[in-house]
Every structure is written in C-alpha cells, then in structure tokens.
Amino acid sequence: MPNLAQLLTKHRATPDRILYCQFDDGAWRDYSVAEMVRQVACWQQALRREGLLPGDRVALCLKNGVNWVALDMAALGLGLVVVPLYLDDNAENTAWCLHDSGARLLVVESARQCQALQACTSELPPMVCVQDGAQGGVALANWLPHFAAVELEVRSLEPDTLATIVYTSGTSGRPKGVMLSHGNILANVEASMEVVRLHDHDSLLSLLPLSHMFERTCGYYLPLAAGIKVAYARGIQQIGEDLAHHRPTVMIAVPRVFERFLARLEKTLSESFIKYALFRLTVHLGWRRFKGRASLPERLLYALLQHVVAKPVLARLGGRMTFAVVGGAKVELRIARIFIGLGLNLIQGYGLTEAAPVVAANREWDNDPVTVGAPLARVETCINEAGELLVRGPSVMLGYWNNPEATATVLDENGWLNTGDLAEMRHGKIIIRGRSKDILILSNGEKASPQDVEIAILDDPVFEQVMLVGEGKPFFSLLAVTEEQDEKSLIRRANAQLKAFPRYVRVRRVIPVSEPWTIENGLLTPTQKVRRKAVEVHYLERIRQLYS
Numbered sequence: 001m002p003n004l005a006q007l008l009t010k011h012r013a014t015p016d017r018i019l020y021c022q023f024d025d026g027a028w029r030d031y032s033v034a035e036m037v038r039q040v041a042c043w044q045q046a047l048r049r050e051g052l053l054p055g056d057r058v059a060l061c062l063k064n065g066v067n068w069v070a071l072d073m074a075a076l077g078l079g080l081v082v083v084p085l086y087l088d089d090n091a092e093n094t095a096w097c098l099h100d101s102g103a104r105l106l107v108v109e110s111a112r113q114c115q116a117l118q119a120c121t122s123e124l125p126p127m128v129c130v131q132d133g134a135q136g137g138v139a140l141a142n143w144l145p146h147f148a149a150v151e152l153e154v155r156s157l158e159p160d161t162l163a164t165i166v167y168t169s170g171t172s173g174r175p176k177g178v179m180l181s182h183g184n185i186l187a188n189v190e191a192s193m194e195v196v197r198l199h200d201h202d203s204l205l206s207l208l209p210l211s212h213m214f215e216r217t218c219g220y221y222l223p224l225a226a227g228i229k230v231a232y233a234r235g236i237q238q239i240g241e242d243l244a245h246h247r248p249t250v251m252i253a254v255p256r257v258f259e260r261f262l263a264r265l266e267k268t269l270s271e272s273f274i275k276y277a278l279f280r281l282t283v284h285l286g287w288r289r290f291k292g293r294a295s296l297p298e299r300l301l302y303a304l305l306q307h308v309v310a311k312p313v314l315a316r317l318g319g320r321m322t323f324a325v326v327g328g329a330k331v332e333l334r335i336a337r338i339f340i341g342l343g344l345n346l347i348q349g350y351g352l353t354e355a356a357p358v359v360a361a362n363r364e365w366d367n368d369p370v371t372v373g374a375p376l377a378r379v380e381t382c383i384n385e386a387g388e389l390l391v392r393g394p395s396v397m398l399g400y401w402n403n404p405e406a407t408a409t410v411l412d413e414n415g416w417l418n419t420g421d422l423a424e425m426r427h428g429k430i431i432i433r434g435r436s437k438d439i440l441i442l443s444n445g446e447k448a449s450p451q452d453v454e455i456a457i458l459d460d461p462v463f464e465q466v467m468l469v470g471e472g473k474p475f476f477s478l479l480a481v482t483e484e485q486d487e488k489s490l491i492r493r494a495n496a497q498l499k500a501f502p503r504y505v506r507v508r509r510v511i512p513v514s515e516p517w518t519i520e521n522g523l524l525t526p527t528q529k530v531r532r533k534a535v536e537v538h539y540l541e542r543i544r545q546l547y548s
Helices: 033-049 066-077 091-101 111-120 182-192 213-226 236-246 255-269 273-290 296-317 333-342 404-410 450-457 487-496 532-538 540-547
Strands: 018-024 027-032 057-061 081-084 105-108 127-129 137-139 162-167 177-181 203-206 229-232 250-253 323-326 345-351 358-361 380-383 388-392 417-426 429-435 465-469 476-481 507-513
Touching: 018 033, 018 066, 027 033, 033 066, 057 066, 057 091, 066 081, 081 091, 091 111, 091 177, 105 111, 111 127, 162 182, 177 182, 182 213, 182 358, 203 213, 203 236, 203 250, 213 229, 213 250, 213 358, 236 296, 250 255, 255 273, 255 296, 255 323, 255 333, 273 296, 273 333, 296 333, 333 345, 358 429, 380 417, 404 417, 429 450, 450 465, 465 532, 476 487, 476 540, 487 507, 507 540, 532 540
Parallel strands: 018 229, 057 081, 057 105, 081 162, 105 127, 127 137, 203 229, 250 323, 323 345, 476 507
Antiparallel strands: 018 027, 162 177, 345 358, 380 388, 388 417, 417 429, 465 476
C-alpha cells in the first residue's frame, strides 16, 4: 500500500548516496540516505511521545531544509497529516489556518514566530521552535531525541489516505485547505518523472518555499524518487553565490526568477552597444536553431557565439544547467525565447494545488513555449462551454478541508475539476488564456484578461509590479510600483508593450506608487501573487479620483 515516506526508504540499499546539502554553522554539509533515515526515525519518536495518532494534523512553518524534509517524512510514515504553512505569511493568516486544520502540533523556525502567533490568539497547539525556545514553545534541541529507540516506520496505507492539507494563497477571502492523499501525490510524481529525464549525476538548487505544492512535488518528492541531490539555497541575497557553488544541472522556478535575472543582465549589457548587439544576435540565431530554421552558416556562427556570449551568461546560473522547469505563473514568450536562444531549455508547465499540482508540461524533447505542453500521462482534460479547462485524473484532490460548499463549486460528481483557467487546445497541447473569474469588462462590454496584460507590461523593467483596473469603467488604468513618477512616460511605455492586444486594450491612466506590494503589508500572497481585492481597497480613493 502506498506511503510517500517510501520515497526515502527505497534508497536504503545505497546508504551513502547524498540526498541533501544545506548551509550549517558557516559551512555546506551533505546529508546521506543513512543520515536522513536516522533523523526521520528521531522525529517519529518525538511525534509518538506527543501521543499523535494516524489522521492527526501536524503543522510546520519552517525554512527549506533538512528539518522540513525529516518532519514531513516522519509524519507521513506514521500516517499523520502534514499542514505546511508559509514562513513569511502574516501571523493572523497562519493562526487562522492552524485553527481551521485543527493541528495538534506546530513546529516553527524561531521564537519570533511563536510570539507573533501568541499575540494573535491564545488557541494554539503545542509549539516547537527550531532555533531557540520561547515562552509557550519548547526548543527543538530539548524536544528531539538524538537517538531513536526503534527504526523508521512506514505504515501501509490506502491510496486515498489523507497526506496533507495545503492552504491555497487566498488572493480573495480566506484560503481553502486542499486535501491531497498519498495516492494523489505519488501519481503526480510518477507521471512527472515521464516528463523530464533525471540522472544520477543531476543536482538541483531549491529556491521556492516547500510549502508551495509546485516546489514540494517537483523540487522535493520528484528528486527524492529519482535519488538526486538537492541543495537548499540560503536566501534570495545569496542565490548567485549558491548557484556558483553548487552548479546545479536542473532548476525549478517561477518565471519571476528569470525575469529578474534577465532585467539585471540587460541593464549591464545596455552599457555596451557591441555587447548588447552580440547578445541579441546570439538569441536570434539560437531561437532559429531551436525552431529548426537556421541555415548552415547561421548554425556555425551560433556555435561561435555560444562560446563567446551564451556561455558567460549561463555561467551566472552555475554553468552546468541543462534545463529549467518553470511554473506557478505564465512565462512571457520573450523570456522563454531569450533563455532558449542562449541554450538553456526552459520547460513551461501548468498546474494547481488542487491537482497535486502538475497537470501539463512541455517535454525536453518536445518543447513549445507558446503552450504549457501536453497533459501528463493518465490525466484527462477538456474545455467546457465557458472555455474553462477541466481536469480529471488520479492526482485530483479529495476536496477542500471542512468546506463541502467550496468543493462542490469546482469538483463535480464525475471527478472533473474546474481549474477556473481559460484555455484552448492546439495539436494536443494546452494554451492558457487567463482566469475566467478575473476577466475585466469595460462599460462598453469589451473584455480583457488582466494577467495577460500585466505580464506584457512587466516586460518593461521600469515596472516592478502592476495591476490592471477598470471593471465597469470606460477605459483601463494601471496601478504600478515603479521609481518612475512621470505618468505620461509610464502610459507610453505600458502601451508600447500592448501592441499585440486588441486596440481597446490600452492604458489611459497610471497611478505610480513607490511602496512595493509585499506579504508583510498584505498586498501579496505567500506565493507572490497580487491580492487584487486588497490592492484595490488599498488604493480605492486614488482609483475613484482617477475615474472622477
């Protein structure tokens, strides 16, 4: 019977295999199969001591690393239900998720988190703090045994046994707890392994939070199933150093990682006309080669430019990367075209937490960046009359925790999950057109998907964050986080990115703001999505004045 913890125990025959690497006490340290099995057994002993029984919920709010993995494996092996929470989420939201899930234990990174939660509510489960103890919480060093009395246990479970409750970002209203079973996630891992070819020599640098299902499945369970090494990045400020140190062959990332990398690169290249011209020529020839249109002279010139231009650029990503899997948001075609033109195969996929999460993906050997690729094996898709993508298969969730009404709105009696995304099929591959519920309709009836418009505008590096508004109004306007404060200049630059859209999709007004939208000020979700309603409320008076 399936249990996700078997992904670890299946490697017992190779105890010296290195699975993880993280920065401990000023140095990088490797963790082998044998060491991970030992640590997981210790965590299980501590969990048993708490009197936890199969089905009980254990919450964790930790940074990416060996403790996250060890606690997850330990809980899953015992049949407990893991509730991952975002490390940088606000305390009020975390407290709500703890209460909603009925968690019986919470493991956090620091005493500061304990104190913030205690300031919100008195109804908290027992807390364990990794870094230090705190009032109301015990230090991990005093709670976790150094040696386990019994070996690691992996219970035999039915495929539909609940494994985790993952709270969605909640761009509007309270987050919903997505219930995923052991069978859901294992089916997604198995199907995802058919999309990318992983080898013993491959390695991965973990950047995204493990509380995000995209990273958890593709950056944790999938590498563990394949037995490849995962190194945990120290933080956003050290990513460049960590890439240079570990030189990963594979990367799992959201598009914003590549957008920021490219923005910095283009800013540097723009200082030299010759360097920028050679860069653009390299990308142009590389893209033609990728599309199979390059002539022999073009292929020969590209081979030279690869060595002179592309190799130094890709060296900033470690120099060994063979492909990168990008998901979590739509990849702008220009971004994909540049990196593919440089020789890095950027593979776009599509998924959602409710599908554990991967639904479709391009393949290394069949990559069309305009699409999100073909559905995974054993995943059925169709498009309803409203143009929304429906998904059915073994990785589709059990439902929303304690929320049958919300479950019924997206999951029908035949097992079809309504993703809420507008899509079309082309030659067996899926093209995502936007969110059905996020369509903005002008007072004249013209419609636009704000995400598509925003992605296009963000292609201009002067815009750091943007949100399109105009529901029920005579024209579209833009909220923009930017250092540039000249509205006329911003309008001109925004519309320069919208030439491929219908003529009515143009920005007539811009509200420039200097304060970034962050998780701390409540304007971003923990997965870096804009909380559209919160932003709209925050700037409500300025929006009213703009349309008055």
